[in-house]
Amino acid sequence: MVPATGLCEGCMRTIDEIVAWGRADDDYKRAVWAEIRRREARMFE
């Protein structure tokens, strides 16, 4: 995890999102994926 962002260095999910992932439906996962793309865009701005 990256302390400054609270995100996993590899998958850019939060601890909350990783814990929820295994029980989550596809809508939740798609929403997290969209958020991951936004995080990536911010990171490489």
Added chain:
Amino acid sequence: MLLPASMRVFERGWLSANNILFIGGDDTTLVDTGYVTHAPQTLALVEHALQGRALERIVNTHLHSDHCGGNAALRHALGSRIAIPVFEADKVRVWDEDALSYRATGQQCPRFTFDETIAPGDFLTMGDLSWQALAAPGHDPHALLFWCAQQGILIAGDALWQNGFGVIFPELAGEPGFGEVRATLDLIASLEPRLVVPGHGAPFTDVDAALQRAYSRLDYLSFDPVRNAENSVKVLLKFLLIERRTMPLAEVENLFETVPLLVLARERFLPRSPAELARWTVQALEKAGAASLREDMLTDSS
């Protein structure tokens, strides 16, 4: 929802096997603990999900480094008991790195101790559910499945994934593995699971299709042991590349001269020089989109 309320699956990248956390009324158990470099994150995930409850027990499907690499750290932080497959007990007691797979694969795993052993046929309560341990030789001679008949859920470790299964390591050392993989797939088919939680990747319900893919993969690999050896060296290099992210080509060549299983695969099945085999394996990973080579630096890609 497919999973019982008492069961959570932490799915991450390929380096760490899935962790399955059971939170029952009277028990808390974690099945497998991931790779050592992810141990702080594994601990954070488990503590977050347990919300102050203790983690009473850690159980391992088998003792490869990506399944038990967090055992030591979690036990240290949480005081959990550790239960391992019974036929691994002597090796773990004296921490025999040669008999355990860590030296042979060039992978890391911190030493841990254990409190209990699990034999095929034993029943365990996890998440208020009854699970039976079943022998699953093939990928690892002493691996276990955990089967919950009441829910129709199978924890498969690396015996069955949605697309394939773990490397058949015993065959590299000249020990039987193909027949064992087939028998384990037959066993899984006979259980008719509703849901499989694999050691890597998402839980899945299309079990028949996964079994068919696994059988045809087994047919392909066992047709010629050279294919199994080629697959093994690709997977072993990819694992080390995920762990290190990037390495010089010279280091790849060095691995083929020093990592015992890579040396063994080369000497027994793939007769060519370490540099040639390194080059072949790198090209195979590039072709699969699993790595990229630029200016003699090999970098992981997924």
